[in-house]
Amino acid sequence: MKRSGPLLTLLAGLLLGLFMLSLNATTGEKPTSSYVKPPGSGKSSPSTKASPSTAPAQTSAPPSKSPTRTPVPEGVYTGRTDDDSSAVAITVRDDKAIAYVCDGHNVESWLRGDVKDDGSLRLTGKGGASLEGRVQGTKEIRGTAEVGNGSYAFTIGRTKKSSGLYRANSTVAGAKVEGGWIVLPDGEQVGILRRDGKPSPAPEIDPETGAVTVDGQRLTARPATP
Template sequence: MKRSGPLLTLLAGLLVGLFMLSLNATTGEKPTSAAVQPSPSTKASPGTKASPSAAPTNTTPPPRATPSATAVPEGVYTGRTDDDSSAVAITVRDDKAIAYVCDGHNIESWLQGDVKADGSLRLTGKGGASLEAEAKGTRQLRGTATVGSGSHPFTIDRSKKSSGLYRANSTVAGAKIEGGWIVLPDGEQVGILKRDGKPSPAPRIDPETGAVTVDGQQLTARPVTP
């Protein structure tokens, strides 16, 4: 009986060891996965309103008013073209205008048309002749006359009493007479006289009376108005 004591003690120890191993196997903790926390909501809270976007700012400057051109004062304007090849006279009255362009030899043209409220005018004549001009201040007209194959820029001044535009129509010795004269401020006269349509330099007139002698007969050249 004394020999079985140590064996029983050893057996008891083994049983205790096996029991502890079995207990650890059944009660061991497994690692748990990390809890996923919901992300904070990105929605705005019910009490918060989105601020309205600012209205677009109009950066375009307002249109600038265009200054009105100078109206053409009534009167007679005379002078020479810039190339000094011809003389130009324009008579303005009641928003109408008549012009005469003449080289004093064989080229001439009578033109007419309306004067615009903005101070511009466009006149037309026979054979496609034209004249465009506009007021420069109150005593000048600046433009271009196109007669025949030539275009001639000009700047002419409002005429003084001694200068102006004259015209005569009559019959002398059975021939039809048509004459046009431009009397310039310095007293120079430029004109053409036609006998039955044939041009020649016009004889001088008296600017005070318009008297002119053609083939021994006295005629009267009268100031031209629209």
Template sequence: MKRSGPLLTLLAGLLVGLFMLSLNATTGEKPTSAAVQPSPSTKASPSAAPTNPTPPPRATPSATAVPEGVYTGRTDDDSSAVAITVRDDKAIAYVCDGHNIESWLQGDVKADGSLRLTGKGGASLEAEVKGTRQLRGTATVGSGSYPFTIDRSKKSSGLYRANSTVAGAKIEGGWIVLPDGEQVGILKRDGKPSPAPRIDPETGAVTVDGQQLTARPVTP
């Protein structure tokens, strides 16, 4: 009986150990992986709509547009007179030496202050504005070339023209009245030129072969 004591003790210990192993197997929790919730994707905020860019400033002409009016004066060599009338981007010019050389020219005025006029027989005139009261250019009439610088006229000066019939003859007259009162013009009778008689700049009245005519200011 004495030998059975230690065996019983050993057996009891084995049973306790098996019980404890069985208990751990029954109550132990399996590790679980935490469900990782993906964070909601942050949507890119739409970029602000681009504002309308400020348009570049418009280029302005380098030269000044030709002010309307009548410009009169003499050529650089003092041989002839020149008159140019500007209105509504159009121009009419008259070049005359007061004896037998003359030409009527016309054309457009450009926004940059330049103009090119043409007339019969290949006549031409090119000019550009200088400041606000002058035109500088060159007129070509026949075989002659006439540089000029002419000023914007006052009321007393200007460009005049008359067309009529006197004693059965066709009359064509052109006059340039200069600022100092001098008049340069040609009167044609049936195409034959001669120095024009004086006109009254205030009324345009002129007497041709005993008959009174009216010379009118020239505008484009």
């Protein structure tokens, strides 16, 4: 048997191995990267700052409502004092008031002032006279009048037609005449007529027209208003 066969085979294997080694060195293998490029243009957009949380708007408490105003009923209130010695009349209009306190002989006073939102009133007159009262509901006024040396408590009600408060100023026979009348609901009249400052009981007037005769001269007494 020839020994060249195994040698050729060994040589062929060696040559094949060298060829494969040379081929591997020439071509090589590029390492595979594990990095994966994120999708997008490559430039990251500028970071957006988070807007601060908006605090809930503070709601102020609703303004307190002013007390509801109760209008004082306008009209004329008349009546007698609690001791029945005198009469009182008060006319209310446009938050103003005029009052007359009279005993029908020699005590009298005209007073004026404002009526407050709560229905109270404080009126003043000559010689330090005053009247304080308060409207009770819609039909009466209760209070006290200070006239001269006397104090007169009263409760008077709203009048109906023909009763009320009247006044006259004129000149008769060269004398200055000033008269005041309170016509009560029952038709009674209480008043004083002054001639040049001297008081005397006033003559009766016609409540429907205000007509009155003084020393033979016809005058007209008119409703007294604030």
